[in-house]
Amino acid sequence: MTQTTLRVNEHGLVQHADLQHLITALHDKGYQVIGPTLQDSAVVYDEIDSIADLPAGWTDEQDGGTYRLKRRDDAALFGYTNSPQSWKKFLHPPRRRLWQAQREDAESDFVFMPENGTLPRYAFLGVRACELNAIAIQNTVFTKGPFIDPMFKALHDAAFIVAVNCIQAGGTCFCASMDSGPHVHSGFDLALTELIDADRHVFLVEVGSRRGAEIMEQVPFEPAQEHDLAAVRRIESAVADDMGRTMDTTDIKQFLYDNVNHPRWDDVANRCLTCSNCTIVCPTCFCTTVEDVTDLTGNQAERWQRWDSCFTLDFAYIHGGSVRALARDRYRQWMTHKLASWIDQFDSSGCVGCGRCITWCPVGIDITEEVHAMRESDTTSAEISTLNMV
Amino acid sequence: MTATVAHSPTRNLPNPMLPNPYRVQRVRKETQDTFTLELEPANGQSDFHFAAGQFNMLYIxxxxxxxxxISGDPGKPRKLVHTTRAVGVVTSAMQQLKRDDMVGVRGPFGNDWPVVEAQGKDVVIVAGGLGLAPVRPALYHVLNHREKYDNVVLLYGTRTPNDILYRREVEKWRARLDVDVHVTVDRAIHPWRGNVGVVTRLIPKSPFDHLNAVAMICGPEVMIRFTVLELERRGVLPDNIFISMERNMKCxxxxCGHCQWGPNFVCKDGPVFRYSEIKPFFGQRGL
Known part of the structure; x- marks a missing residue:
């Protein structure tokens, strides 16, 4: 070995047999390591102890409403694309208690008790480019406005991110259209590209932070050669060319604002079950609701936050009824928010092109197809403010 | 198994989701189904300040x-005044509150009425029903600084004479020589001798200069819509018309995402909106 340490932006080559050192080093630093595992015929992010927990030799087949695991010809550890669940479930948990309140009896005062417990320090192994963007987008939502969500911030800032560059595109992927992949460029501590052929099974590691460089001190590596970097670039461009879907995002914000009464909204509403699967699997969807509960004595109250979806009727309920009574209203809200109003709100698209909403839609509604169909028959109207007025 | 590391989320940051304990000082019945709560901080100390138009989250x-x-006087922020109607589970429980009961308060949230922008101009406040409550702080502010404004007009419409909110106060304002107050009801009940009809019918004859007026509208969405039309017909520019919006809010x-309206979050970008900025989607059904 000619080199013993790597600095930020430098590359090293780690043998498949040595990758366990990375997990061990993360454990030694006190991180709870989360990575892809095989569960319930799907790739599921969960706690891992060793490299042996990763889905070696598996890939997936994805299309509208379809997800199937398949055997690969090789033993690649990251040879599949997006799994149904994203990292959202760790940084923005599906359910969490916000606080408790307590009183002696119905006549007495009560006190609020904030959540002061401990939070895990996560190390995420296998974060794809689209997902890295999704994490950054949720970070903007929860920490860059007038208020900060202290729990998200604590979990996010503590998390160590090992990104993985995709070596193949999925059937519903369109990150290249959304400018969010397939290659990771920033926002990671370490980034891996799996290089696998008949002669070798290695990981090209790029160091993205000083934290990442520290961890690499515990992992044996060789210097990366120019032909290794060239191999990564070839993979990147091949994956980008092989996207299962594409979306024309030209001026999409104004396009959707202008087409608020496009007949396609009725068309998609006839297919949409308003089941909210798309919002649950979406790695950027952040909406929540709250539940107030009391114990049987009535003197111990809790407030819980849980994921909510703009596809439910309750979501936009104000006295007198739901503001978005029709399926058409709710699908339009979701898609227009994702692709248009998100840009006004947070200076970026709310879509990273991960394709999950397409794969996990029970009736295979495809956001890229909906945009395409609308563009085919643009109904831009200058008099939208007077349409639909009662 | 891996060790997890202690990491308190609230050690350094304020938690905007955590309410503060307040105590009920007074509950006043306003009309058949509306009531006003006056609250003070349970710990005795108050650094609460709000601007006219802002709101609180009240927890039972x-x-x-x-x-x-918030429907109180922004010049007297120590007393927190809220008027509401018992329509749901929480507001019905709120109606049962008695003096010294505790509630949780988070806030204030949202933006405010353009009371500074309106200085030197005519102020036209148009309220419908319970919509008088959110706009009352703006009227308080204007009357507290009466010399800074030209004509001040309050146009107020309710369903029946029995639904007139803050009736004594409205009568007091009406008696002033420096405020024009006009009240109308949808349905007259004996012995009502005032205006009958929708509030928009008061606009054409109101004493304000359409080129130098700022309008603040609060009420049901349909009332806002027709008030805007009538103000525009009178020549008030969309830039000088402000409306207060209502949407579902959880956080x-x-x-939480619930209050989204077009590109806006009503909770933080509103509830007060300049009409010219939301005109493209105001009145769109299902948005």
Missing amino acids: FGVGEVPIS ATGF
């Missing part, structure tokens, strides 16, 4: 939390 132990606009901080 074990029942839930609702957004309610008031922009995190």
